[in-house]
Amino acid sequence: MGIAALPLADFEAALLGTDRVAAGRILEAVCALEQPLVAVEGLVAPVLERIGAGWERGEVALAQVYMSGLICEELVEEVLPASKHRRINSPRVALAVLDDYHMLGKRLVHSVLRAAGYEVLDCGRVEPEELIERVIAEQVDVVMLSVLMLPAALRVREVVLALPQHVRVAVGGAPFRLDPELYREVGADAMGRTASDALSILRSFAELAA
Ligand code: B12
Structure with a gap:
């Protein structure tokens, strides 16, 4: 899936509507096709940025920015991988x-x-x-x-x-x-x-x- 094909508008609508279930389904679908990190960086980060810009323009309420951030935090926690292995000699x-x-x-x-x-x-x-x-x-x-x-x-x-x-x-x-x-x-x-x-x-x- 190319970045251009990511369902940015649907994900944004789900977040603005505080629909955690829909947002979760969209992210899961993208994760099925992309590495989770690529999905998060390509979908979650830009959409949160768009929501922030909407807030700056006065089109989005702060509560929506807040809930979007919260929902994304929970979803990201679910999809990103835990530690694979420890590196020897890695810097602290x-x-x-x-x-x-x-x-x-x-x-x-x-x-x-x-x-x-x-x-x-x-x-x-x-x-x-x-x-x-x-x-x-x-x-x-x-x-x-x-x-x-x-x-x-x-x-x-x-x-x-x-x-x-x-x-x-x-x-x-x-x-x-x-x-x-x-x-x-x-x-x-x-x-x-x-x-x-x-x-x-x-x-x-x-x-x-x-
Ligand atoms: C979601 C959000 C919130 C949520 C946060 C929820 C949460 N638990 O995190 C809530 C609603 C709580 C919030 C509150 C506020 N917010 Co706010 N918020 C945002 C928003 C829309 C998105 C931030 C986000 O999570 N993005 C997604 C993450 C993944 O992106 P990221 O943090 O940028 O990280 C990416 C890269 O930058 C990079 N990265 C980040 N850190 C690092 C570190 C290293 C070492 C590396 C290599 C890479 C890296 O990796 C990430 C992904 O690849 C931004 C808009 C924006 N443009 O950033 C405004 C924004 C940051 N908020 C802003 C403001 C003003 C506020 C409030 C003061 C609003 C208010 N009037 O109350 C409060 C202050 C809270 C506080 N004291 O911290 C301003 C900051 C302006 C400024 N430059 O000073 C912004 C820029 C919005 C704007 N355009 O005005 N906010």
């Missing part, structure tokens, strides 16, 4: 949502990393101070941050400045996609546009360290 990777409540991007990045065999320290939703303490205490090598609000994106700088120099920081989420230079401005080492980018980022960090 920590993953967190910085200072806001948009959790779905982190969930996707977590699945991608686990499916590829990386062991991930999931810090959940954290303030910079707590994250810095954990990263240092757990001797983390790479920090992956999912950030959807601009004020939180600007706080990435606090994290970068407080971490030991060898720790690499990668970021992703709406503010970074809107302004592709922002990650450099806040001092991060890399930016991912999709959850799958987490893997190429880890590879590039490993090459730099070699």
